[in-house]
Amino acid sequence: MGGSRRDMPTLYGIVQYWRGRYDEVFPNLKAAYIGWGEPFCFRCGWLAPVDDTQATLAQIWNSARGWLDRAHLQDLALGGSNGSENLVPLCRQCHDIMDPCDSRAEAIAYVNDGVPVDSWWQMHTDAIFNSEANLDVPHKTKIMRDVYTRWVEQMRMIEAAKRGNPQAVKRLEKLLEWARRTAEREGRHFPVTIDDLRGSHPV
Ligand SMILES: [Zn+2]
Structure with missing residues (x-):
């Protein structure tokens, strides 16, 4: 992965982007069942072990950094951007086995095809x-x-x-x-x- 992480939005910034429009892109997202109060992997639905009683959603999601990566859909080196529309929270396991995608559509298919967490x-x-x-x-x-x-x-x-x-x-x-x-x-x-x-x- 190239580029600078400083240009990237926070986990909560990414979530804010997806909250209003995920169902068109990720119809099976865990948020449809549990809402946004617990940070989860967009692919397998693994729940990050964070304190979900913190005051704001921003605190809750941003405290999941390190458990959840800000993964690029279209790979940065293959022309992808650092914008929220090109980023999703993925757990370590789902991110590690993700091949660099040269198109956003290919990456979206990878996320949607994920098997629910064991x-x-x-x-x-x-x-x-x-x-x-x-x-x-x-x-x-x-x-x-x-x-x-x-x-x-x-x-x-x-x-x-x-x-x-x-x-x-x-x-x-x-x-x-x-x-x-x-x-x-x-x-x-x-x-x-x-x-x-x-x-x-x-x-
Ligand atoms: Zn995962």
């Missing part, structure tokens, strides 16, 4: 990032990548445990025990058991 990933990030809301942007980016890498590994382990791999079952039991203890120490209830994970994936 509910395990949403629960996982809610639990992990809730207490980390005050990190600076580069730190958020790094921690998000680290957590995602570990999560992908854990999902592989769960799949192996479901297939009956004994080492995977053992590691998973240990992990769940750790999660349960951590939750108890923080006064939370940890509802997931190994039997839940052996059952179906929540939708």
Whole structure:
């Protein structure tokens, strides 16, 4: 990505642009269901872990920086602008796998074709990032990548445990025990058991 981020509108500036006109361009946007009070990825609908009780929508959305990128539709290097009409909030995962688009239409199709966020990933990030809301942007980016890498590994382990791999079952039991203890120490209830994970994936 070339160009200067200083020329770019804030996340809230981008949202202000889309609020009145998203349904013509992004008909399946999460805002249609939940409104604008919680910052979300325009592609997968992942909710950023921010304090949504802040006084204004501007504060709420702008505090999601680092969890949500200001992604260019038409790539900057391929002639795209830094204007709000060419920008959307995307989570790290959706932005990382987005190929540079030479047309706005191609990028809009990419956003609209997004599969809704995996509910395990949403629960996982809610639990992990809730207490980390005050990190600076580069730190958020790094921690998000680290957590995602570990999560992908854990999902592989769960799949192996479901297939009956004994080492995977053992590691998973240990992990769940750790999660349960951590939750108890923080006064939370940890509802997931190994039997839940052996059952179906929540939708
Ligand atoms: Zn996303």
